[in-house]
Amino acid sequence: MTALLEIRDLRAEVIGEGVEILKGVNLIINKGETHALMGPNGSGKSTLAHVIMGNPKYRVTSGDILFEGQSILNLSTDERARLGLFLSFQIPEEIEGIKMRQFLINSYRNIHSKDERTLLDLNKSISELTQKLDLNQDFLERYINTGFSGGEKKKSEILQMGFLKPKLCILDEIDSGLDIDALRIVSESLNSFRTEEMGILLITHYQRILNYVVPDFVHVYIDGRIVMTGKKELAEEIEEMGYSIIERELGININEE
Amino acid sequence: MSRDKEFNIEDLLIDQSKFDFKSQVKYAYKTIPGLNKQVVEAISDQKQEPKWMRDLRLKSLEVFETWRDPRFGVDISDLDVSKIVAYIKPDAKKATSWEEVPSEIKDTFDKLGIPEAERKALAGVGAQYDSEIVYQNIKKEMEKLGVIFLDMESAVREYPDLVKEYFMKAIPITDHKYAAFHGAVWSGGTFLYVPKGVKVPLPLQAYFRMNNPGMGQMEHTIIIADEGSEVVFIEGCSAPFYEITNLHAGAVEIYVKKGARVKYATIQNWSKNTYNLNTKRAIVDEDGIMEWASGSMGSEKSMIYPASILRGKGAKTETKAITYAGPKQHMDTGSKVFMLAPYTSANVDARSISIGGGWAFYRGWLRVGGNAKGAKASVSCQALMLDNISKSDTIPLIEVYTDEADIGHEARIGRIREEQIYYLMSRGLKEAEAKALIVRGFVEPFAKELPLEYAIELNRLINLEIESSIG
Numbered sequence: 001m002t003a004l005l006e007i008r009d010l011r012a013e014v015i016g017e018g019v020e021i022l023k024g025v026n027l028i029i030n031k032g033e034t035h036a037l038m039g040p041n042g043s044g045k046s047t048l049a050h051v052i053m054g055n056p057k058y059r060v061t062s063g064d065i066l067f068e069g070q071s072i073l074n075l076s077t078d079e080r081a082r083l084g085l086f087l088s089f090q091i092p093e094e095i096e097g098i099k100m101r102q103f104l105i106n107s108y109r110n111i112h113s114k115d116e117r118t119l120l121d122l123n124k125s126i127s128e129l130t131q132k133l134d135l136n137q138d139f140l141e142r143y144i145n146t147g148f149s150g151g152e153k154k155k156s157e158i159l160q161m162g163f164l165k166p167k168l169c170i171l172d173e174i175d176s177g178l179d180i181d182a183l184r185i186v187s188e189s190l191n192s193f194r195t196e197e198m199g200i201l202l203i204t205h206y207q208r209i210l211n212y213v214v215p216d217f218v219h220v221y222i223d224g225r226i227v228m229t230g231k232k233e234l235a236e237e238i239e240e241m242g243y244s245i246i247e248r249e250l251g252i253n254i255n256e257e
Numbered sequence: 258m259s260r261d262k263e264f265n266i267e268d269l270l271i272d273q274s275k276f277d278f279k280s281q282v283k284y285a286y287k288t289i290p291g292l293n294k295q296v297v298e299a300i301s302d303q304k305q306e307p308k309w310m311r312d313l314r315l316k317s318l319e320v321f322e323t324w325r326d327p328r329f330g331v332d333i334s335d336l337d338v339s340k341i342v343a344y345i346k347p348d349a350k351k352a353t354s355w356e357e358v359p360s361e362i363k364d365t366f367d368k369l370g371i372p373e374a375e376r377k378a379l380a381g382v383g384a385q386y387d388s389e390i391v392y393q394n395i396k397k398e399m400e401k402l403g404v405i406f407l408d409m410e411s412a413v414r415e416y417p418d419l420v421k422e423y424f425m426k427a428i429p430i431t432d433h434k435y436a437a438f439h440g441a442v443w444s445g446g447t448f449l450y451v452p453k454g455v456k457v458p459l460p461l462q463a464y465f466r467m468n469n470p471g472m473g474q475m476e477h478t479i480i481i482a483d484e485g486s487e488v489v490f491i492e493g494c495s496a497p498f499y500e501i502t503n504l505h506a507g508a509v510e511i512y513v514k515k516g517a518r519v520k521y522a523t524i525q526n527w528s529k530n531t532y533n534l535n536t537k538r539a540i541v542d543e544d545g546i547m548e549w550a551s552g553s554m555g556s557e558k559s560m561i562y563p564a565s566i567l568r569g570k571g572a573k574t575e576t577k578a579i580t581y582a583g584p585k586q587h588m589d590t591g592s593k594v595f596m597l598a599p600y601t602s603a604n605v606d607a608r609s610i611s612i613g614g615g616w617a618f619y620r621g622w623l624r625v626g627g628n629a630k631g632a633k634a635s636v637s638c639q640a641l642m643l644d645n646i647s648k649s650d651t652i653p654l655i656e657v658y659t660d661e662a663d664i665g666h667e668a669r670i671g672r673i674r675e676e677q678i679y680y681l682m683s684r685g686l687k688e689a690e691a692k693a694l695i696v697r698g699f700v701e702p703f704a705k706e707l708p709l710e711y712a713i714e715l716n717r718l719i720n721l722e723i724e725s726s727i728g
Contacts (some may be wrong), residue, residue, distance in 0.1 A: 077682040093680035097698025110685035
């Protein structure tokens, strides 16, 4: 079976800085799997997400990223999105003057260009998803992420994920800055919006979201590499004892910033 | 990582082809090029004006001849007034039904969608072709309420006292050189009087079309909103492109009486051989509200700063302006607010887009006088440059002569942030589409001020069509 996402010895640097920031990442995600990527702050977890999504800030120096067996390195971000990749941003951009509803529909039409659902039908789905996220319908008439609270921004990302139905969903610290109720709503929505086929890469600093979104695999990511892979229990160990257990076990130095 | 290279700057250029058509229309009379006493008297004779108006013209001519060009703004050294034909009278009588308008002229306004807009969404329309109004009509119900909506020449004849009281009083002929020019050769334009307490339910519109090369269009608009009245006035203008210079030097004077409210919306689309040296000013009395929505899209060079003089206690003004400076355009636009009474308030949101080598210059002047105790004002100007060859400047001048005012100011000049483009692309939008969407969002506060049809038109104009969100 072809993996949904396969990352092979991926190295990348920040354009203009020449500093290697991904130092040989290997990762395979199959359809329907949930992978948690954990690591201390400043370990470069977000960078991996952005390199997968094709952020033009970074240059891949070696290795490959395959999506459903095809290299996507030469594809632009929007082409990757149209293949079915989705990245929920840690800090989503605010774009004034364009309403959320309009943005969602516009994105949907781009990603699912062959889909013939009517506008009415799409609007209905959007409204339902909005309700599930415990958001007021007015939310859809607000400008993209503009003036949203931290929690609203996260919900906005999950709303987009739920509506756009990607094949691979990368969630970059979707749990950060959420209180316990918001975390529960976001997690429950995530679980109900995901399809059976969807692969998930959940990037997080803390274990607590994994109580709601149960991972099949947990990867520990330190200094541009995955240094350890385990099951759900690994996350619990880290939660209990901190990343220093990894340090001790592997004899590496962690600079927690 | 590659960005798709399909992005083409053309995608964001304003499509002016819609306005660029020329018509063969006979004219009944035109003056020789240039400006002198004979020309001024000839215009006055054509209009069979009363003496006071003829004198005002001649006095204006004197001022024009002695005054220097403004020492700021666009370079007008190319503008040779001796080559401008100040008055071209179309061979058409003033009509109150479109059937009476000569077919070549009616075709023009049909193409511009004016009769259709009138049927659908307006309370009345005035349409000027070159130097004269060729069509002017207002719904009968409005007339019954005492609303006066006339071409300026008819108003001079029919309401001499009213016109005399207000004509070039907000904008004196000595205001600047092109105000004097305007005073000498003004022609056409609209006179609107809204009686006390009358709220005009639909907008009124004036449309100005210049068809002839090398001409000047100098319409004069007066709006008097009497106490407690309300009206929305929309002004549109366009011209076909010629190789030689055209001049537009109109004047708009608005008098907002106690508790009245006027909204004046402009979508300016002059061809890129036009100098737009226009003056707009409102005098606002106690508790009156003046709203300017000013869209400057066309012209080669523009100098336009809609002004509100808040002289009554509690008077308010709001300005929403968008300026678009495309290839070869130099747009010097802005806003002027004089706060001269207590508890007045002002809000200015001016935005500009420059692209393809265009130059957008914001020039603002907010003056809070010593009497403006408790005044509140906020001025925001934002400039978006869409490439490396375009320019943008802002000079927001703020003068405050009282300690008891609350004044805020914000200015931002920049490019579209790469992160925003990336974010939208990560949702499947192509780079060009992402940029267009961001630009459209930037224009939205202005577009929102326009009636729906015009907002749609504006979006079409900036060539930024995106699926409507109305389900």
